Amino acid sequence: MNLWMVGVDFAHAPLALREPVCFTRGQVQALLPRIAAARGVAACVLLATCNRTELYIHGAEHTEMDVLAVLAQAADFDADIYRAVSVGRSGNAAVHHLMSVAAGMESQIFGDDQIVSQVREAAALAREAGTMDAVLDTLFRRAVTAGKRVRTETRLTGVPASAAAAGVRRAETFFGTLREKKAIVIGNGEMGRLAAAALHARGAAVTVTLRTYRHGETVVPSGCAAWPYDRRYEVMDGADLVVSATASPHFTVTASAVAAMHRPPALLVDLALPRDIEQTAALCGPTVWNLDDLGDLGEHNTAERAAAAQIIKEEQAEWNEWHAYRQSLPVIAQIKDAALDRLRYDHAYNSLHEDADLDGLAALAVHKTVDLLLGGMKDIVIPERLEACLAHMKRGSGK
Incomplete structure (x- = not known):
């Protein structure tokens, strides 16, 4: 299949080791052409999220690949x-x-509902960079389909659907209730907006910090107040809870700033990678959580997991069928040629050929017939079986 991947994720690597290989969109765009230039790489896609960095490579034929080294x-x-x-x-x-x-x-x-969008985005970046081919393109499209089907055909009841939801749910457990708690959200990207909306829905008084504000352009979740990012420490002093979810390469909350507050927040929740909140801020009083502290709060119904696994099995079978047929195309072309050779040895064909030029029509008929036959048997068409069929045809023709 010549398909490889390597991943560094939350299940195997601590956050401190994931941070250096957590790439921004711009970094992914810069890395893809470099990866594609490596020896033996036919195509590549780089998936980079808060919890995982995974490189997928489709390689040239008869190639061994050390994907991590690439x-x-x-x-x-x-x-x-x-x-x-x-x-x-x-x-x-x-x-x-x-x-x-x-x-x-x-x-x-x-059941994280953000990951399917992240997989789709990774594929889109590879297409833009010109590092995608038919194999990876079809694979990623099929994976996105699997993700969508799991969301629409299974019920992930009681399960937080994102890190933002999980953080808010755990914060609610921490305080007992979020009603009338003063919450500050740093970051107005997708994760920040999800967190702000979830906090507001649970009765918290939410303020979102913004680097810039353009009337009619900047979207602040309904019911939330806005505050300048540069003055964030002012509004944090006296707050109960701070959630930070930005793509900043620098700390948005430093330990020294927290230490200088008259009444620092009781809880700091860091939903970013690289981390937004300096971990030593915990020495100044607040409880500090990062992504690895959130865990998985949902109770998983065994039936839901089984249903999701069945969907994945079906989508993988569809992709395998497509890939096997694609791999078979060179052999199919040889079968068509062999069928034409057999036809040309037929006495009836040769007698008709004396009166008309049948070669063009014969070729068309053979090609269409083979395509129709094999196209209806894609679930069993594999190169090895077709090679055996081709060998049989050649033996019959005397070649």
Whole structure:
């Protein structure tokens, strides 16, 4: 299959090791052409989220691939540091893993509803960078389909659907109630808006910090107040809870700033990677949580997991069928040629050929017939079986 992947995720690597390989959108765009330039790489997609960084490579024929080394060289980090905390997969194992990821089955928060969009975005970036081919394109489209089906055909009841929801739910447990609690949300991206909306829905008084505000353009969740980001520490002093979810390369909440507050917040929730909140802020009084502290709060119905697994199995079978047929195309072309050769040895054909030029029509008929026959048997068409069929035809023609 010549398909490989390597991943560094929350299940195998601590947050401190995930941070250096947590790439922004711009970094992914820069890395893809470098990865694609590596020897033996036919196509590549780089999936980078808060909880995982995974590189998928479709390689040239008869190639062995050290995917971690390829990524490390492109991103300029020491591959040896990550050998023990990364997981490599190939062939069907890589296909199954990607579909499980897209379905939220591999997320910290089971059924995470953001991951399918992240898988779709990773594929879109690869297309824009010109590092996508038919194999990876079809695989990622099928994985997105699997993710969508799991969300529409299973009921993930009682399960927080994102890290933002999980953080708010755990904060509610921490305080007993969020009603009338003063909550500050730093970051107005998707994660920040989800957190702000969830806090507001539970009765908290929510203020969202903004770097800039443009009337009619900046979206602040309904019921939430806005505050300038540069003055965030003013509004944090006296708050009960702070949630930070930005893409900033620097700390949005420092330990020294927290130490200078008259009444620092009781709880700081960091939903970013790289981390937004300096961990030593916990020494100043607040409880500090990061993504690894959220865990998985949902109770999973066994039937839901089984239904999701069945959907993944079906989508993987569809992709395998497509891939096997694609791999068979060169042999199918040879079968068509062999069928024409057999026809040309037929006495009836040769007698008709004396009166008319049948070669063009014969070729068309053979090609269409083979396509119709094999197209209806895609579930059993594999190169090995077609090779045996071709060998039989050639023996019959005397070749």
